[in-house]
Amino acid sequence: MTAPATPALREMRWWDIDPVLELEKALFPEDAWSRGMFWSELAHSRGPEATRRYLVAETADRRIVGYAGLASSGDFADVQTIAVARDHWGTGLGGRLLTELLAAATAFECAEVLLECRVDNTRAQKLYERFGFEPIGFRRGYYQPGNVDALVMRLTDPSTSLNGVRGTEING
Template sequence: MRWWDIEPVLELEKDLFPEDAWSRGMFWSDLAHARGPEATRRYLVAVAPGGSRDDGAGGAAGRIVGYAGLAAAGDLADVQTIAVARDHWGTGLGGRLLTELLRAATSFECAEVMLECRIDNIRAQKLYERFGFEAIGFRRGYYQPGNVDALVMRLTDPTTSVAGTQGTETHG
């Protein structure tokens, strides 16, 4: 993900997470830590072929249909966000995005990956479980507004989860 991706990502963010969407500033802040030798973040976008999206370099690219982000601190990584456009649900895109985040966690030399997931988001929980994440607790009232609890999940070895997963069509 680059700065020119923020506006289309925000559109998707507001569609998918209307009550607790990230702000422009939140994305800018995390992207500021995603480049260079001291990078502690990895953000990427998935782009569908075709369309008229400007790729920031003057060329045309497709529509952003997903995005994901990871933050690393020491040997611990945290999945910040994963989102897939509704018309791409069930295509495996969420799994491809998660695979790339786990590869990033491995390159950051993280031994564990954590995440929070809405307690009512069963689809996401099943995705994370397929990758080896285990529920370890709850955060009461984590998602606002609405006071929705978060399920806290942990993956203890991201290198084993990414083995054998190929074929991502992401742009980062």
Template sequence: MRWWDIDQVLELEKGLFPEDAWSRGMFWSELAHARGSEATRRYLVAESPEARIVGYAGLASAGELADVQTIAVAHDHQGTGLGARLLTELLRAATAFECHEVMLECRVDNVRAQKLYERFGFEPIGFRRGYYQPGNVDALVMRLTTAPDSGTAGGSSSEQGTEING
């Protein structure tokens, strides 16, 4: 993801997460930490053949711990494996950052996402009450632990015609 992608990402973000969408400033702040030799973030976009952004994802790292910040897939691309491809790329980034544990929060009512994360080996470890505001929706906290020499964990999936760029 680059700064020029933010307008399309925001449009998708507001359509997918109308109650708790990230702001332009939040994306700018994350991208500021995604460049250079001291990068602690990895943000990706997935583009259709027509160069329309149809998905995006982000990961933050700190020491041996990484946190999936966001994964989003356009409604017309859900169920195609794109979410799995984005998560696979985030797990590769976690490995590159030498993280041995990956955490994430997922809305308790987002069963589709929970099933995806479980396929990749994430396990539920707790809840954050009222995490998603202003809707006051709880978050399920999930964790994936990998051995230092095991590489990335998870399944695989593919979608033809969609390019993922970081």
């Protein structure tokens, strides 16, 4: 079996919401975001007052196989979401998306980046740890339904985690 071609990363736009929702529901069936949540986030991602950065990973045949989003506020940024289609797990796509979010946090001049991760999602936790995120606490019953706890992780100075290596340039 051949490895999938490397998807291109680009800015998420409104026309990506439906395919992103399909992937969202496939990966997070119990706590998937709604269409309105994505619309709201994208509304804050453009223009001089933008506080969000949302990306999609798109294959050559225009299939969305990943997405990620970051919100910034003052000195802090929060990884809102990051997801990769199962057939692209282990390809480095999650790391590429996270690299772009950290570059956005650096551009927003954020000193720290926070995120929440399901306590049972060790795959994601390992990715975040490779980038220097450290556990700092829990949010009990954060993921509903199911009452699953979230592990809160923090990265100080996101620019140091980039190590001079960037993913594919974003076409917006």
